[in-house]
Amino acid sequence: MHDRRPTTSRVRAFVVGTAVLMALAACADPSTPAETSAPRTTPTPTLTPEVSESPGLTGELTVSAAVTLQGAFDQILADFGDEFPGVTVEPPVYGASPALATQLVAGGASDVFAAADEASMATVAGAGLVDGSATIFATDALVIVVPAGNPKNLQSLHDLGVLSDSGGKVVFCAATEPCGSAAHKVLDTSGVGVRASSNEPDVQAVLAKVQSGEADAGLVYRGALQGAGDAVAGVEFAESTAAVVRYPIAVLTEPTPRTHSSEVAQAFVDYVLGPQGQAILAANGFGAP
Numbered sequence: 001m002h003d004r005r006p007t008t009s010r011v012r013a014f015v016v017g018t019a020v021l022m023a024l025a026a027c028a029d030p031s032t033p034a035e036t037s038a039p040r041t042t043p044t045p046t047l048t049p050e051v052s053e054s055p056g057l058t059g060e061l062t063v064s065a066a067v068t069l070q071g072a073f074d075q076i077l078a079d080f081g082d083e084f085p086g087v088t089v090e091p092p093v094y095g096a097s098p099a100l101a102t103q104l105v106a107g108g109a110s111d112v113f114a115a116a117d118e119a120s121m122a123t124v125a126g127a128g129l130v131d132g133s134a135t136i137f138a139t140d141a142l143v144i145v146v147p148a149g150n151p152k153n154l155q156s157l158h159d160l161g162v163l164s165d166s167g168g169k170v171v172f173c174a175a176t177e178p179c180g181s182a183a184h185k186v187l188d189t190s191g192v193g194v195r196a197s198s199n200e201p202d203v204q205a206v207l208a209k210v211q212s213g214e215a216d217a218g219l220v221y222r223g224a225l226q227g228a229g230d231a232v233a234g235v236e237f238a239e240s241t242a243a244v245v246r247y248p249i250a251v252l253t254e255p256t257p258r259t260h261s262s263e264v265a266q267a268f269v270d271y272v273l274g275p276q277g278q279a280i281l282a283a284n285g286f287g288a289p
Contacts, residue, residue, distance in 0.1 A: 043245035058086035059261030066116035071227030134250035139287035143234035182243035
């Protein structure tokens with residue numbers, strides 16, 4: 001009988017040798033792939049497009065505006081600044097329109113003037129300070145301002161006359177101011193007599209008198225009520241149509257001493273006249289131009 005153990009040893013040697021070769025193949029240089037391996041692909045790099053940033057509108061903006069516009073213009077200026085971040089929006093100058101016109105004629109630096117009456121704008125234009133022409137951007141009318149709850153139960157202009165005749169305190173703007181001029185026009189047209197206990201420099205002063213209880217009622221623009229808070233309310237009256245006021249706005253000529261950008265100023269005027277500005281004005285009680 002022949003011994004077959006050498007044959008078994010040869011088989012084992014073959015198996016071990018094959019395993020060693022396979023291990024070596026696995027450790028082979030990866031740069032030399034086997035014929036049966038899948039072809040390698042190089043990932044395509046993701047390219048970020050180069051965005052060219054436009055400088056957009058840049059410059060400074062200072063606005064002089066009637067105090068009755070404060071609530072609306074504070075919001076319009078904030079929104080304008082958000083839309084044009086390259087523009088530095090300076091704190092606006094609010095006041096009675098005739099006083100603002102006097103300041104501008106005397107050399108006050110402003111890029112845009114928005115007045116509560118056309119006479120004040122005419123003063124500024126007459127001094128050669130309006131670039132181009134003014135544009136009407138809003139309208140307004142008078143209302144009777146009363147304390148919250150309307151304790152005197154005023155429902156009409158006639159009621160206001162009865163209140164003043166019975167010793168009630170009714171306050172107006174001074175006749176030289178747009179709100180005072182409008183009040184006198186309404187009274188003259190309607191034939192209703194109302195005695196004013198005081199004549200105030202602007203609508204804010206009239207509101208303050210009613211808010212504090214120093215006056216029982218007054219006449220102010222509807223638009224001025226929006227920022228007056230809950231301490232006061234407005235009573236509409238039919239005769240107010242006799243003195244609807246029109247608000248003009250205009251770009252001003254080069255102010256000194258700082259550099260003026262007519263492009264920025266015109267962009268703001270366009271914004272006020274556009275849908276964004278008009279929506280804010282309407283929300284603050286102003287009528288369409």
